[in-house]
Amino acid sequence: MNKSDTIFAIKDIHVEVEGKEVVKGVSLDIKRGEKHAIMGPNGSGKSSLANALAGHPSYSITSGEAYIDGKNLLEMNATGRALAGLFLGFQYPLAIPGVTVANFLRSAVKARNGGGEKVLKTFRKDLMDKFKLLEVDKSFATRYVNDGFSGGEKKRLEILQMSVLKPIMAILDETDSGLDIDALKIVSRGINDSARADGGVLLITHYQRLLNYVKPDRVHVMMNGRIVNSGGPELALKLEDRGYDWLNANAA
Amino acid sequence: MSETLFKNNGVTDIGDNYAEKYGFHDPEEYFHKGAKGLNHEVVEMISRMKKEPDWMRDFRHKALEIFLAKPMPRWGNTEILNSIDFDNIYYYIKPIEVQGQTWDDVPEYIKNTFDRLGIPEAEKKFLAGVSAQYESEVVYHSFQEDLKKQGVIFLDMDSGLREHPEIVKKYFASIIPANDNKFAALNSAVWSGGSFIYVPPGIDVKIPLQAYFRINAENMGQFERTLIIADKGSRIHYIEGCTAPTYSTDSLHSAVVELIALEGSYIRYTTIQNWSHNILNLVTKRSVAHKNATVEWVDGNIGSRLTMKYPCIYLVGEGAKGEILSIAFAGKEQHQDAGAKVIHAAPNTSSRITSKSISKGGGRASYRGLVKVYPKAENSKVSVECDALLIDDTSRSDTYPTMEIDAEDVRIEHEARVSKVAEEQLFYLTSRGLSEDEARLLIINGFIEPFTKELPMEYAVELNRLIELEMEGSVG
Known part of the structure; x- marks a missing residue:
């Protein structure tokens, strides 16, 4: 396979938070059209990896390399990474009081497209289509971003953003947590619909159940800051069945 | 869903700077510009030029005595207050002899100024009447005929x-x-211009x-005087805006605004204060609600070097309501000492104060408020919310x-908070x-949204x- 088939590549990434190393050398190679999943117990460094890759100032990448569509991710700040096509679906999305969902999305779309008038013209219709897809009420547009949202509403808004911004590489950090089964199905539909054929998706999750609806091509298990096992979708089922302990024994 | 949701709210538009947009100044080709300084002769001259009745002339002279006798406030920003040189201020400048009824009546350079500030355009689009004050006098005034016919009075105060x-x-x-x-004493002595409204x-x-x-x-002193009376069951919304050129020395703006809301009436008074950073803005605003x-x-305060202003509502009649919603933006070398006062003097009255301030670049925003509930004002409701946002570590709230x-x-x-x-x-x-x-x-726009959503669309965008x-x- 030639190099341009890879949309997202990270090599031996190390991450520190407050001086403590939490990711200890992780490598991934995600091809165009692929969905990968990283599973692992709490505190294994999954979210730290996601935040560091998106450019969170509190998470410093101390060594390693990362490329999105061949561009060096680590030379860019959070804004630059987003503009290069990276998207992080937050585990705990932040409230922005006083800023409506519509205004927020519009600002983001405008930033992403350099304020192109054409995109903004179709924005409203696109947004309404996505509302339908994610089964959210029109009133969502006039509510303040994540302000007083339920857990499920927050996750829907994350996927709504993904679907509107159409990222080339989406990292979704525990998008399934806090969702009941109906909401999980709707959110999964949104992810499947928004995933680009020429892009990649990285799902970060504790549980296998999301992977019933969003089928991964590859599954990685992360423990203590390292990927300890990788395989096909069947690995997720095995984890569901047997937990993480057998890997723990392997890793030790 | 409303269309306006998707309109540009100005967030990512690139603005010009104050100097270009508001801070320019015109050459002075004035009908009358007196000497600097304040004394009984100046007061007499103002009153005579305006051909005022004796009671007003006497009122002015007495007010001057009060002004001279009263000490400077010992609170707010005493350093700036004590640095005011009252002898270095022009108290009365009459730019033109006759007020214009159409923009064509107004001298070209003044009309151009208001054009640049967008006033005639706003007038055409969404206003029922406009009063444009330049220095001490209202130089242009317009008012819709049908409102005149209904008996509504909208005039300059003189x-x-x-x-x-x-x-x-x-x-x-x-x-x-x-x-x-x-x-207030200073304004009473030398007031000129402002609005008079009766509904x-x-x-x-x-x-x-x-x-x-x-x-x-x-070194101008502007002392407009506004009086609004809403008679029983009437409603009125009045908006004021203000700007000035940027100079290296201070100018003074000291207005007095009185609102009288008679039984069952409604008055909203909206201010977008955008003075240049050399203006001292020391204003007294008070109202009674029957x-x-x-x-x-x-009340929006963006500009000025120092603002001291505490809009006040006396709730004197049963069931009266008062609301004061304010934002203050204190940037570099600015002090916004703003606030609100509500006096509950009757039963079943209610008030709400929402104050939001933003400080950055070493700016200082103060909220100074008073709520007083007298013994007979039983069963009243009071709500006060103060929210301050600091942009950096050098600013103060x-x-x-x-x-x-x-x-x-x-x-x-x-x-x-x-x-x-x-x-x-x-x-x-x-x-x-x-x-x-x-x-x-x-x-920040989200932070002040409770304020901007109360403004007409055009003003929200402008704000x-x-x-x-x-x-x-502001940040690198």
């Missing part, structure tokens, strides 16, 4: 005194007497009236809230492709643009 002396005499200085404070019983003035105040000369009347002050509750059964809510723009919020927004500046601006202007280059 014309109001000439044409409706009986109403003016009854209400003028009735709630802000000359001895209220040093700057007859039951009349609903559905479209806002606007006054725009422009200072042009250096039985079941409502008064709302919507102070809150001086006072509550004196002497009645039974009063429901009180009070909240005060000081916050910073959170790093997590910034990361969330930048991870969506916004620059840090855009992200910060969006958070967001002004904030953006102030925020430009």
